[in-house]
Amino acid sequence: MPGPLALRLAALLxxxxxxxxxxxxxxxxRAAADEAxxxxxxxxxxxxxxxARVFASKIEQSQKVLRTVAAGITPAMLDAPSSLEWLLQQGLPAVQFFDAMQVARADGTLRVNLQYGVQGEAAALEPAERxxxxxxxxxxxxxVSELAGNRAGDARVMFTQPLHGADGSISGVVAGAIRLQSQGLLPASIAPPEQSGSRLVVFASDGTILSHPDPRRVLGKVSDEPGLAQAYQAMSAQNDAAAAPGRTEVVPGYVVSLASMPLPQWTVARVSEVQSLLAPLEGTxxxxxxLAVLAVGLTAVLGALLSLWQMQPLARLRERAWGMAHHGEFDDSVAPAPGWGDEVGTLAQLLDGFMQERSGQALRDGALSGSLQxxxxxxxVGIVITRAGRLSMLGRQAAQMLGYTTDELIGQPxxxxxxxxxxWTQGEERARAAFVAHGAFDGDLCFARKDGSPVWARVQGRAAEAPGMSAGIVWILEELTAVHEARRQRRHERLHDxxxxxxxxxxxxxxxxxxxLGRDESVAAQGEALCGVVMYLDLDHFTVVNDIAGHTAGDDVLxxxxRLLEAQVRQAGWVARLGGDEFVVVLPNCSAAHGMAVAEQLRAAVRAWEPVYxxxxxxxxxxxxxxxxxxQLRDVAAVLHAADMACYEAKRAGRNCVVMPVGRLDPVVTEHEALSNK
Known part of the structure; x- marks a missing residue:
């Protein structure tokens, strides 16, 4: 039977x-509602x-029709109103596209004012049309004019097109007006069917409603529209009515989508109630x-039953612990109490007995470890013992060699x-290969002290328990830092002036x-323009210093x-001395133009220094x-020869200058020829 702990866990589950x-x-x-x-x-x-794009195309179509009408009007017709009126009434079929037509001369005189095919008075024009x-x-x-007319049935928009004379000057203007609700502008049939709780509105930049499902709202103000008023206020505050092609935002209780028509500066808006949009989701x-309640309830019951079944081994462990205590396998002070106590408490008492038995063994192991330490x-000598890639034990000599204390390193990787x-990877590979081949390791390795400085040591490694890197290994370290530094110093002296x-x-x-050798990869990655430059430098008048002030002063000048050259090119290249008063500067990743600028800086820096001896x-x-x-420069000799010849040209040009060859370099200069020229 399950114990109290199992029952509590089942209830908790x-x-x-x-x-x-x-x-x-x-x-x-909530996520489904948000996604919907x-x-x-x-x-x-x-x-x-x-x-918005469809309405904009209507505007563009109206302008194209008006351009067709303007193309049929000649400058001579502006002085013959009767012929112009005949042309607009019968001669041009495109005129029928507009509800009203006007033609004016360049001085502003209105020559024709057709209202629905009938000549009208000039005074009938609205201020916006004028x-x-x-x-x-x-x-x-x-x-494209602002909205004209103050009644929904008469509201119209005027399109104008300039008339040009033979010399290209403005000879007049032709205009066509279209009512808002006509097929040529904002026909009601072009919009999709209205939805419950949603309305489509078109309004001008000043907030005047141009199209609305309720005809009574046409020519009203957007500020009176629920939901749309807040979006219009935000749009006006940001002054972006014609800046963004479209935007959709949520205002309290509504979803408002806006799209602008840049040329007439109109805005198309769809305003939908959030509650209406989410209504289909409520039943679902x-x-x-x-379904979720039913599934969760069944899952909870099945999980509780499964947990009780899974807890049976724990109940059997409790009974086993009681049986071990009953048969005297533990002292009375640590034996678990009989009965139906908590399973974990019973097992905890049992584990306490094990721990007490092992404590004596731990004391013995600690004494042995102390003796070994x-x-x-x-x-x-420095001795280190490693196990499984970690520092298990090490002596004081090894810790001091590495700049640590013993406690700082024990247990570290x-x-x-x-x-x-x-x-580290290179050292591990060397040691692993040596153990596989010889069963031991003997070689020099470079470690890092605690302060980051390098320390060289001769390292000997032997397996402490069994062959292979997985077993414990004893390492003996003998410091060789001074020996390696002496070797490095001798090599440095062989290769430096x-x-x-x-x-x-x-x-x-x-x-x-x-x-x-790396030039081809650089050219492939950056282009030949950044393949690098080499400068050959020869000091001018250096012999004067040697002859007058002596060779000690000459060495000081060199x-x-x-130091001066190194300071100038340290970030971009390096400097070498070829001999005598000749130096060379290499800028590996540098264009020719930048190299000329750096060379000019070097020349100016040397010229500006005036030593005193x-x-x-x-x-x-x-x-x-x-x-x-x-x-073209394929090897070192070819580079030196070309640079030396350029330096020679600089000497011939009067010294204290920079010369770069402008012709094609000879690609067949050999190392022997360059050295003989030198």
């Missing part, structure tokens, strides 16, 4: 399932933008709630001893070969010039030959 089901149902309902609302908003926004005619005569551009949501601390992941500290000719050639100041200069690292 049922309660949690009910709460989770209710929360999930509420969240799902978003879908309706997208559909409504698309519909409004489509209607303003449209005047603007067209002044600006010479077509105009109620059915979903009942004492041996490691007093060993004359072996990766802690390396400066980077790449160095002793006077300036710069790379010498041999180091320069090795490094430039690497640049030339060292100062080296023995109370006398000296003026120096530098002649610079610059060559781009194009595909």
């Amino acid at each position: 049922i309660g949690a399932a009910l709460v989770a089901g209710a929360a999930s149902g509420w969240i799902a309902t 609302l978003q879908r309706v908003m997208r559909q409504q926004g698309d519909e409004v933008q489509t209607l 303003e449209a005619l005047r603007r067209t005569l002044i600006d010479g551009k077509p105009v 949501q109620r059915r979903a709630w009942w 004492a041996i490691l601390d007093h060993a004359p 072996v990766r802690t001893l390396y400066a980077s992941d790449a160095a 002793p006077v300036t500290g710069l790379p010498d000719r041999r180091a320069f050639e090795e490094r430039l070969r690497g640049v030339l 060292e100062h010039v080296a 023995g109370g006398r100041s000296f003026t120096l200069g530098v002649s610079i030959g610059l060559v781009p690292l194009t595909a």
Whole structure:
């Protein structure tokens, strides 16, 4: 039978399932409503933008028809009203597209005013129509007028088109007016059927309603429209009535979609009640709630029964613990109490007995570990023991060598001893290969002290328990940092100039070969314009310093010039000394134009420095030959030869200048020929 803990857990599972089901149902309902609302908003926004494009096409069609009419009116007709009136009434079929037609001369005199095919008086024109005619005569551009007429049946819009004479000047204007509700402008049939709780409205930039499902609202104000008034206020405040092609937003109780028509500055709006949009979902949501309640209830009951069945092993464990205590396998002080107590409490008492039995073993293991640590601390060499990629134990000598205390390293990953992941991976691969081949490791490795400085050590590793990297391994470390530093210093001295500290000719050639080898990849990635440049520098008047101030002063000049050149190009390239007073500068990723600018900076910096020796100041200069690292220069010798020849041209040009060859470089210069020329 299940115990009290199992029954409590079953009750808790049922309660949690009910709460989770209710929360999930509420969240799902809200998410479905939000998704449905978003879908309706997208559909409504698309519909409004489509209607705005259709209405805009109507405007454009009206303008095209008016342009056809204007093309049929000649300047001579403006002086013959009768012929002009005949043309507009019978001669041009396109005139029938408009409800009213007007033609005026350039001086503003109205020649024809046809109202529904009947000649009318000039005074019958509305102020908005007169303003449209005047603007067209002044600006010479077509105009769509503001709304004219103060009754819904008479409300109309005027389209104007300038008339041009033979010389291109404005000779007059022709205008056509169309009623709002006509087929040529805003026909009611073009809009989709109205939906319950939704209405389609077209209004002008000043808020005047041009089209509405309720004819009585035409020529009313948008500010009186529920839902649309708030959206219109926000749009007016942002002054973006004609800026955005479309927008859909939710105002309290309504979803409003707006789309603008830029030329007449009208706006098409669809206003829908949120409650009406979500009404179809209410029945579905109620059915979903009942189904969710039924599903959650069944799931909770089945889960409770399953949990009781799964808890049977725990009940059997409790009985087993009581039986072990009953047969004297534990002391009375730690034995579990009989009966139907809490299962976990019974097992906890049982585990306490195990822990007490193991505590004696732990004390013995601790004493043994302490003895081993004492041996490691007093060993004359650094000893480290690793297990499963972690530092299990290490002696004081090894910790001091690495700049840590013993406690800081015990338990840390072996990766802690390396400066980077790449160095750690390389060391691990070397050790693994050595253990596979020889069963041990013996070699030099570079570690990183706690302060980040490198430390070299000779490392010997042996398996402590079983062969293979997975077992514990004992490592013996002997520091070799001083030996490696001496080797590095000797190599540095072989490849660097002793006077300036710069790379010498041999180091320069090795490094430039690497640049030339990587040139193809650089050209493929960045283009040949950024393939790099090489500058050959020869100091001007350096022998004067040597002859007058002595070789010590000359060496000081060379060292100062080296520091000056390094400071100028440190971020973009590097400097080397070829010998004597000759230097070379390499800018690997640099265009020829930028290289010329850098060379000019170097020349100016050397020229501006005036050293003083023995109370006398000296003026120096530098002649610079610059060559781009194009595909014509195939090897180091070819580059040096081209740069040397450019520097020679700089000397011939009067010294203290920069020269870059402008002709095609000779691509067949060999290393032997370049060295012989040198």
